[in-house]
Amino acid sequence: MTEKAHRVWSVTETMIHTSALTKHFTSRKSTVEAVRGIDLHVEAGEMVAILGPNGAGKSTTLRMLTTLLPPTSGTAQVVGFDVRTQPREVRARIGYVGQGTGSGYNQRGRDELISQGRAYGLDTDTARRRAAELISSLDLGSVADRRTSSLSGGQKRRLDVALGLVHTPRLLFLDEPSTGLDPQNRANLHEHIRKLRAEHDTTIVFTTHYLDEADQLAERVVVIDHGRIIADASPEQLKAEYAGDRITLAFDREDDAAAALPRLLGLAAGARGEHTGDRVVLRIDGGSRIAPKLLRDLDDAGLSVASVEIVRPTLDDVFLNLTGRSLRDAAAAEQPLTQENPA
Amino acid sequence: MSAPTSPITDTVTVFVRELRPVLRDPFSVVFSLVQPLIFLALFAPLLPGGLGGESTLQWFVPGIVVMSCLFATLSTGANLLFEIQLGSHERMLVSPLRRSALIVGRALKEIVPILVQTAIILLVTLPFGFRPHPLGALYGLLVLSVFSVGVGSLSYALALVSKDRHWLFWGVQQTLMFPLVLLAGIMLPVSGGPGWLQTLSLFNPLTYVVDAQRALFNGDLADPSVVWGTLASAAVAVVGLWVGIATMRRAD
Numbered sequence: 305m306t307e308k309a310h311r312v313w314s315v316t317e318t319m320i321h322t323s324a325l326t327k328h329f330t331s332r333k334s335t336v337e338a339v340r341g342i343d344l345h346v347e348a349g350e351m352v353a354i355l356g357p358n359g360a361g362k363s364t365t366l367r368m369l370t371t372l373l374p375p376t377s378g379t380a381q382v383v384g385f386d387v388r389t390q391p392r393e394v395r396a397r398i399g400y401v402g403q404g405t406g407s408g409y410n411q412r413g414r415d416e417l418i419s420q421g422r423a424y425g426l427d428t429d430t431a432r433r434r435a436a437e438l439i440s441s442l443d444l445g446s447v448a449d450r451r452t453s454s455l456s457g458g459q460k461r462r463l464d465v466a467l468g469l470v471h472t473p474r475l476l477f478l479d480e481p482s483t484g485l486d487p488q489n490r491a492n493l494h495e496h497i498r499k500l501r502a503e504h505d506t507t508i509v510f511t512t513h514y515l516d517e518a519d520q521l522a523e524r525v526v527v528i529d530h531g532r533i534i535a536d537a538s539p540e541q542l543k544a545e546y547a548g549d550r551i552t553l554a555f556d557r558e559d560d561a562a563a564a565l566p567r568l569l570g571l572a573a574g575a576r577g578e579h580t581g582d583r584v585v586l587r588i589d590g591g592s593r594i595a596p597k598l599l600r601d602l603d604d605a606g607l608s609v610a611s612v613e614i615v616r617p618t619l620d621d622v623f624l625n626l627t628g629r630s631l632r633d634a635a636a637a638e639q640p641l642t643q644e645n646p647a
Numbered sequence: 648m649s650a651p652t653s654p655i656t657d658t659v660t661v662f663v664r665e666l667r668p669v670l671r672d673p674f675s676v677v678f679s680l681v682q683p684l685i686f687l688a689l690f691a692p693l694l695p696g697g698l699g700g701e702s703t704l705q706w707f708v709p710g711i712v713v714m715s716c717l718f719a720t721l722s723t724g725a726n727l728l729f730e731i732q733l734g735s736h737e738r739m740l741v742s743p744l745r746r747s748a749l750i751v752g753r754a755l756k757e758i759v760p761i762l763v764q765t766a767i768i769l770l771v772t773l774p775f776g777f778r779p780h781p782l783g784a785l786y787g788l789l790v791l792s793v794f795s796v797g798v799g800s801l802s803y804a805l806a807l808v809s810k811d812r813h814w815l816f817w818g819v820q821q822t823l824m825f826p827l828v829l830l831a832g833i834m835l836p837v838s839g840g841p842g843w844l845q846t847l848s849l850f851n852p853l854t855y856v857v858d859a860q861r862a863l864f865n866g867d868l869a870d871p872s873v874v875w876g877t878l879a880s881a882a883v884a885v886v887g888l889w890v891g892i893a894t895m896r897r898a899d
Contacts, residue, residue: 370741392743396649400741404734410668410726411735419664423657423742425650467738471649 319475319507320346320369324378327364327531338364340531341378346509348474351501353522354511355619357631361531362511363403366479369509370400383475396424399473399506403480406464407452413463414439414448417470424471431470438466442496458489465496476500478510482517494521515619515631525619527626534626539619546625547617548575549591551598553584553609560607571601582610649743657745661752665726666759676760679722680767683715687772690834704777709787709860710833712768716761716791717827717853720798721820723757724806728816731806740898750800750891757799758792765791780866786873787863794856794880797887804887804894831857855879 327339339361346352354362367373369382371391379386385393407416414435421431439448442462447455452463461481468476481497482490498521500506512518518525519539527535527542535542553568555561558581565579568586575588588594591614602609623631652660669676691707730736739749765788769779802820809816828834830844831853837845848854859876862868 372737372740392745395741396651396743398741400738402734402737402741404732404737406735406738408664408668408735409729409733410672411664412667412671415664415667416735419660419667420742422660422663423652423739423744425652425656425743464738473649 317348318345318381318384319348319350320344320380320382320509322369322378322380325365325368325375325380326377327361327368327373328376338531339368339375342528342531342533344526344533346507348507349505350507350509350524351522352509352524352526353518354509354526354528355513355515355518355623355631356511356528357513360528362513362528363479364531365528366477366509366511370398370477371395396471397473397475399468399471399476401464401468401476401478401481403483405452405460406467407460409451409453411452412449413444413452413455413466416452416463417448417466420467420470426471434470438469441499442466457484458486458492461485461489461493462496465493469500472504473506475507475509478508480512481510482512482514490517497521513631515623519619527623529623529627535622542619542622543617544589547621548587548589549617550615550621551586551588551591551595552613552615553586553598553602554611555582555584556608556610558582563605564602564607567601567605567607568598571598652743654745654748657748658752658755661744661748662755665753665756669756669760673763676719676763677767679719679760680715680764682718683711683764683768684771686714686834687711687768694835702776704772704775705865706861708768708772708777708779709864710831710857712765712787712864713791713831713853713857713860714828714833715764715768716795717798717824719760719764720757720795721802721824723753723799724802724804724809724816724820727753727803727806728809728813732811746895746898747892750803750895751888753803754796754800754888754891757795761791761795762788779864780868783863783866783868786868787860790856790859790863790877790880793884797880797883797885800884800887800891804891807894807898827851827853830854833857852879852883856883 322342322344325339325342325344329336329338342365354365356362364373368375368387369380371387371394374388379388381387382394383397385397387394407413417435417438418428418431421434422428426434439445442465444459444462444466447459452460455463465478465481468478478497482493485493494517497508501508510521523538525535525537525539525542526533535546537545553561553564555564561579561582561584565577565584568584569575569577572586572588572594575586577584577586579585595612595614599609599612620631623629687708691703694703694707696703727736769777769784805816805819830837830848830851832838832848837848837854855872855875856879858872862870862872867873
């Protein structure tokens with residue numbers, strides 16, 4: 305197959321297609337609506353982050369897509385097969401790196417990789433060769449023949465990724481891949497995921513509650529809150545659409561700040577702003593381009609600006625604008641929404 | 648890039664995966680022998696002579712062999728308990744391995760440690776005058792293997808039901824273990840006990856397995872207890888595997 309043919313083919317293939325995918329957990333008298341009607345479409349070659357606070361329904365969605373949980377209602381096709389009626393077909397074609405440690409506590413990494421290869425139908429020689437390849441490409445050479453319980457968190461995580469890749473799946477799911485890793489190991493893991501993407505054109509779907517992770521790694525961010533998709537676009541589009549740059553102007557006098565706000569809002573179409581004390585905060589797209597014009601106008605009006613700061617928006621600003629809550633606060637405060645069952 | 652597998656390949660994959668840690672750390676098998684060997688060293692000398700018409704060892708050792716199998720297989724679910732808790736079980740559930748293979752492969756692996764354990768017990772007791780009948784002992788091991796597959800499978804099912812509740816697993820395991828051992832007449836003959844206890848022991852499948860082992864190790868190959876022991880082992884294996892597979896299929 306030529307490079308060109310490969311690309312055309314991969315661009316047009318659907319990897320995930322869900323329709324009104326729903327999961328309710330019922331225990332005693334209460335029902336938790338963990339996932340409330342998700343429509344998700346992922347094409348081959350995409351790198352998608354599912355972002356949301358803890359309890360938003362990210363992992364439940366992933367567990368349905370990987371056949372671990374049967375949906376309450378709705379449908380999901382993964383790599384062309386229905387998760388409910390053709391789970392083995394789905395399992396044979398996807399890779400999965402769960403939240404826990406994928407390798408057995410009393411096993412050796414190399415042994416686990418070989419067993420995993422056998423589980424996916426590789427013959428013993430191929431499984432051995434593939435294990436050696438992955439050990440080398442994920443820098444596990446020094447620890448592959450030790451008991452996995454003696455590995456560090458970063459090494460265990462790389463072994464988990466290796467286990468998910470044994471059969472070279474075209475679609476890889478990662479559930480909170482960098483939770484519990486220090487920044488260095490996280491950066492290292494991101495490097496491996498990017499490499500995988502670049503070398504094999506693997507479709508990657510991962511959940512995260514780290515904004516910077518979604519921002520740096522994904523080309524598309526699906527924001528989930530209370531079991532629903534509330535936004536779905538590239539990080540740049542999300543920021544442009546839902547947040548805008550933040551311009552903070554500090555004035556020498558509070559009166560000047562109060563007088564400046566209406567002028568600024570009149571000048572910058574589409575801007576939102578507020579003033580507190582001697583400061584004015586504006587939210588607007590293309591802040592760095594419009595700032596000089598604003599400063600000239602304020603100067604002409606005799607309002608003296610002491611300092612100006614322009615901050616690019618983060619995905620946290622996006623989440624805040626979408627939900628009225630900061631993602632960091634939401635993660636700590638939110639419980640899954642519960643509702644009394646009428647029965 | 649994965650290829651279809653057969654149920655047998657799946658079972659072998661799980662079996663080999665389970666066996667590898669045992670082969671790499673053979674001491675783990677010896678470790679679960681400590682308790683049975685303590686009973687052998689410190690309890691056997693307390694038994695009155697002439698039990699079962701033979702030397703005390705001829706009566707006691709077959710029971711200890713069964714006990715060591717029971718101890719090992721009844722607690723084997725603890726491994727799965729850890730795998731459920733840590734995440735490797737979930738990883739295997741997402742693989743195309745058949746659910747039945749995840750149980751059957753594990754349960755079959757139980758045979759290997761019990762063969763090793765029995766060999767060690769025999770080696771230890773031979774110098775003290777224990778004389779197993781070779782053919783009887785071989786058939787006895789076959790019966791024990793079948794029995795262990797069933798008990799191991801039940802232990803795995805218990806682990807699947809317990810999930811993160813370790814107390815539930817160990818509570819049930821400990822609660823079952825000693826009544827089973829005592830009611831099977833492993834430590835002392837049940838025939839000397841009150842009627843209600845003798846009746847209870849008739850409902851214990853382990854009783855029949857122990858009686859069969861005593862007959863087999865002593866060379867009474869035609870004894871009716873051999874037939875009953877074989878049937879009891881087969882019943883435990885069938886029920887155990889059925890419960891184990893059904894529980895694994897419902898696992899998430």
